[in-house]
Amino acid sequence: MVAVHSTARGPALGGCRMWTYDDARAAVRDVLRLSRAMTFKAAVAGLPLGGGKGVIMLRPDEPPLSPERREAVLQDFGDTVEALGGDYLTAEDVGTGEPDMEVIAGRTSHVTGLATGSGDPSPWTAIGCEVAVRATLERVFGTGDPSGRRIAVIGLGSVGGRLAELLHEGGAELVVADVDQSKRELAERLGATWTDPLSAMTAEVDLVAPCALGGVLNDETVxxxxxxxxxxAANNQLADDSLEAQIAERGILWAPDFVCNAGGIINICVELEPSGYDPARAETNVRVVGDSLRTIFDSAAATGTTPLTAALALGQERLRG
Incomplete structure (x- = not known):
């Protein structure tokens, strides 16, 4: 399934997620919510793109896809993308990678992040998120230097794992967690404290960085x-937007996720420029994530609102043109 939330600023860009859902209704809710987040992610970042998302639904009671079945499913998804005539541009996301995009590209030209273009966007998402972490630390503690700060990173996938490495290089003391026990090897290499995701979320730390799936800020954890x-870097971290007010009431600063994780889409946007892809230009653009967050924090403070309200207002302003 593909959801196109907005094309007001340009074609709707959003990754193709291959994930297990209990039923189709849950998958539809996810693709709709994710597509909306992509609209605001692109708008706040000032990109000439709209918001969309793709989901390939796996069922919990079915065995893993065989290579042949996976290829057929991806080809079907490619046909779906092609049917939208360029209103939706796809890319890799949770559960998909560059080889999958190559298969999809066999059925449609509306694919980004191929090896011949900007490639895997996850390293750029991690860079942007590290910049966001520094901007958030700066707002709370007066300095963005992570050295000596205790930071919990939840989810050590392609984005979270690289973010943990960057923070380790910056001198942070890490608490890390992942449902995949093989990630303990990375934890050991970084000298990080390994624990389970819930314990990491509620650990006594300076900053928590959710980098796995959404809904982790809920009635239980907040x-x-x-x-x-x-x-x-996780999308849709709030189980409900109203939870941000509860977080703020507790004196905790939440940086809107669709701003923190915009590095990947910013990088892909460089690929779409007429002059072609340039990694140096991509990095310069990705690092503007920090300035976007500072603007949002300033606006929230000036208007007495929360960062989410300020970020959505900025996005809506840019959508109106």
Missing amino acids: PALRCKAIAG
């Missing part, structure tokens, strides 16, 4: 938070 700030 009252148990013991951090001063939250800035991570």
Whole structure:
């Protein structure tokens, strides 16, 4: 399934997620919510793109896809993308990678992030998220230097794992968690404390960086938070937008996720420029994530609102043109 939320600023760009859902309704809710987040991610970043998302639904009671079946499913998805005539541009996301995009590209030209273009966007998402973490630390503690700060990173996939490495290089003391036990090897290499995701979320740290799936800030976890700030790469971190007010009431600064994780889409946008892809230009553009967050934090403080309200207002302003 593909959801196109907005094409007001340009074609709707959003990754293709291959994930297990209990039923089709859950998959539809996910693709709709993710497509909306992509609209605001692109708008706040000032990109000439709209928001969309793709989901390939796997079922919990079915065995893993065989290579042949996976290829057929991806080809079907490619046909779906092609049917939209360029209103939706796809890319890799959770559960898909560059080889999958190559298969999809066999059925449609509306594919980004291929090896011949900007490639895997996850390293750029991690760079942007690290910049966001520094901007959030700066707002809370007066300095963005992560050295000596205790930071929890939840989810050590292609984005979270690289973010943890960048923060380690910056001198942070890490608490890390992942449902994949093989990630303990990375934790050991970084000298990080390994724990489970819920314990990491509620650990006594300076900042929590959610980098796995969404909904982790919910009625169970928000009252148990013991951090001063939250800035991570996971999409849709809030189980409900109203929870941000509860987080703010507890004196915790939450950096809107669709701003923190915009590095990947910013990088892909460089690929779409007439002059072609340039990694140096991509990095310069990705690092503007920090300035976007500072603008949002300033606006929230000036108007007495929350960062989410300020970020959505900025996005809506840019959508109106």
